[in-house]
Amino acid sequence: MTSMRKFALVSALGFGLLAAGMASFNAGAARPAQHNPTVVVAVRLSAVLEGLNQFSDAQIRLKKIGDDFETEKNKQDTEYKSLKAQRDDLRDKIKSATDPNQKDKLIKNFDDLSETALDTYAKFSAWQRYAQEKADIEKSLVLQDLYQSIRASIQKMADERHYDLVVVDDSAGELAVNPESKASRESQIRQQIFDRQVLYISPPTDITDELIDYMNTAYKSGMSAATKNP
16 A cells, blocks of 8 residues: 555544544533433322311311201291292182182282292292302302412422422222213223323322321411411
């Protein structure tokens, strides 16, 4: 091999190694910096609700609303039934009346009582619709407030304990069908599969009990503060 050819070969190898080194350097420079693993935890939302003192207190308030509704409903229902019974009694007296003057008087009383009964029933129906809507609003607000409290508490816990992602664990429970449903069994199972967001959560990842304790402690502190500073 002549000196010229050796020089050309060495030059080619040199340029090749240089190009490879530059490519390796650029690849290393473009490689993203290493990050810590994402910390994922999960909560069982229904268990959280059941374990919260805030939810228990809300249930007591809602039960009182329901009890007050039933008391007033029974009172108005009794009043309407009393008017209806008086009207039916007048109807029987009208049928058996022989004196025309007395019969006319009974008919007038019957008409007046019928009008009163209809008016009472209309007011009762309107009140019942209003009371049911009010109770529904109260229940929805309770659940909305609880959900917002849970989200706020989870955010604080995540900031304090460096959680990156908190998911709702819906992996529990087997797929089931409702024979009474109009939907086919296949579509029911398919819908449950597609609605399922989490398939498995390892026990150490579950922070449900920790969240309940965290929220109950904060709720108790808030109640104590409210008592001291009404």
